[in-house]
Amino acid sequence: MSGEILVVLEHDRGETSDTSFQAFGLARALLxxxxxxxxxxxxxxxxxxxxxxxxxxxxxxxxxxxxxGELTDYAPEAWGDVVAQLIAARAPAAVVATGTDRGxxxxxxxxxxxxxxxxxxxxDVALADGLSLTRVRWGGSLLEQARLQAPVFVLSGxxxxxxxxVSGDAAVVVEVLEPTLGASAARTRVVDxxxxxxxxxxxxxxxxxxxxxGVGSADGFAPLAELxxxxxxxxxxxxxVTNNGWRPHxxxxxxxxxxxxxxxxxxxxxxxxxxxxxxMMASKHVLAINTDNEANMVGKAxxxxxxDLHKILPAVSDEIRRRRANA
Ligand SMILES: Cc1cc2nc3c(=O)[nH]c(=O)nc-3n(C[C@H](O)[C@H](O)[C@H](O)COP(=O)(O)OP(=O)(O)OC[C@H]3O[C@@H](n4cnc5c(N)ncnc54)[C@H](O)[C@@H]3O)c2cc1C
Numbered sequence: 173m174s175g176e177i178l179v180v181l182e183h184d185r186g187e188t189s190d191t192s193f194q195a196f197g198l199a200r201a202l203l204x205x206x207x208x209x210x211x212x213x214x215x216x217x218x219x220x221x222x223x224x225x226x227x228x229x230x231x232x233x234x235x236x237x238x239x240x241g242e243l244t245d246y247a248p249e250a251w252g253d254v255v256a257q258l259i260a261a262r263a264p265a266a267v268v269a270t271g272t273d274r275g276x277x278x279x280x281x282x283x284x285x286x287x288x289x290x291x292x293x294x295x296d297v298a299l300a301d302g303l304s305l306t307r308v309r310w311g312g313s314l315l316e317q318a319r320l321q322a323p324v325f326v327l328s329g330x331x332x333x334x335x336x337x338v339s340g341d342a343a344v345v346v347e348v349l350e351p352t353l354g355a356s357a358a359r360t361r362v363v364d365x366x367x368x369x370x371x372x373x374x375x376x377x378x379x380x381x382x383x384x385x386g387v388g389s390a391d392g393f394a395p396l397a398e399l400x401x402x403x404x405x406x407x408x409x410x411x412x413v414t415n416n417g418w419r420p421h422x423x424x425x426x427x428x429x430x431x432x433x434x435x436x437x438x439x440x441x442x443x444x445x446x447x448x449x450x451x452m453m454a455s456k457h458v459l460a461i462n463t464d465n466e467a468n469m470v471g472k473a474x475x476x477x478x479x480d481l482h483k484i485l486p487a488v489s490d491e492i493r494r495r496r497a498n499a
Pocket of ligand 1: 383384385386387409410411412413424425426427428429430440441442443444445446447448451461462463464467479480481482
């Protein structure tokens with residue numbers, strides 16, 4: 173199946189994140205499955221021009237730099253309108269983005285405009301009587317096997333599933349597109365930005381020290397915060413904790429909280445319910461600290477310490493300080 177795969181690159185006024193480039197990983201998986209014959213990046217907004225020329229490294233043969241006065245900042249309807257116009261004009265084999273809030277929002281608008289089905293949060297693809305795909309459903313609590321039949325496959329890749337790594341150093345041809353946008357394209361626009369937290373945040377931290385019911389109280393989080401600070405990390409928690417008012421909802425990890433992928437997730441007094449697990453299952457390494465050696469989190473973690481977190485955490489922090497003092 174030949175044709176272009178359009179990759180909508182997510183960025184914020186030209187700034188990309190680790191997940192931005194994972195859409196190219198999905199595009200490469202489609203190529204490997206026999207869908208499409210080349211990758212074309214779609215970079216929306218003049219502030220992202222600098223990105224367009226470097227996308228050959230991610231597998232793009234071509235970049236389309238889209239300019240318009242309504243596109244200086246993120247605007248979901250306007251971005252969706254642009255993607256819909258590109259689908260209508262170029263009849264690509266597929267259109268993909270990373271399955272973030274923004275990626276899914278833009279593709280949802282685009283596919284509604286051109287009346288195409290949209291499969292969000294895909295984890296695997298294969299060509300078979302249409303496209304056979306696996307995707308994350310119900311907030312991550314189940315994986316669905318589905319078959320997509322459409323003239324253009326519109327897909328987002330589940331975040332942290334496909335590689336966002338550089339895959340080559342090919343040159344890229346950059347085209348500039350100045351679309352005509354309808355008035356409705358500007359219906360939703362960014363009017364202000366509020367910085368919630370300076371420095372390390374839960375979603376960017378390499379180490380997350382997370383607490384559950386076993387922590388016992390708001391004050392009980394002090395040793396978790398202490399260890400997080402020593403490791404340059406952030407504090408997370410389970411829903412029981414936010415329900416009890418011990419920590420704010422912005423710290424909650426899971427299906428109805430944040431999805432994170434730190435290098436190390438330290439789960440303290442967390443049983444490992446599926447709704448929590450889906451929020452941190454992309455962690456590179458998991459250490460469980462729990463009194464119950466049969467807890468789900470202990471069974472799934474790479475490392476576990478069985479015991480009372482209130483004794484273990486201060487001992488770990490003391491040991492880190494002792495070693496640093498002697499280093
Ligand atoms: C629709 C829906 C959405 C949900 N979304 C989320 C979500 O986003 N995030 C989330 O976390 N949950 C979510 N939940 C709730 C989830 O099902 C669990 O109830 C919750 O994750 C359990 O939290 P916990 O592990 O802190 O508590 P518990 O399950 O009660 O586990 C406490 C653990 O602490 C251990 N423990 C106790 N004392 C100590 C100690 N002194 N030292 C060490 N270990 C100790 C125990 O052995 C136990 O394993 C959701 C539920 C539903 C139905």
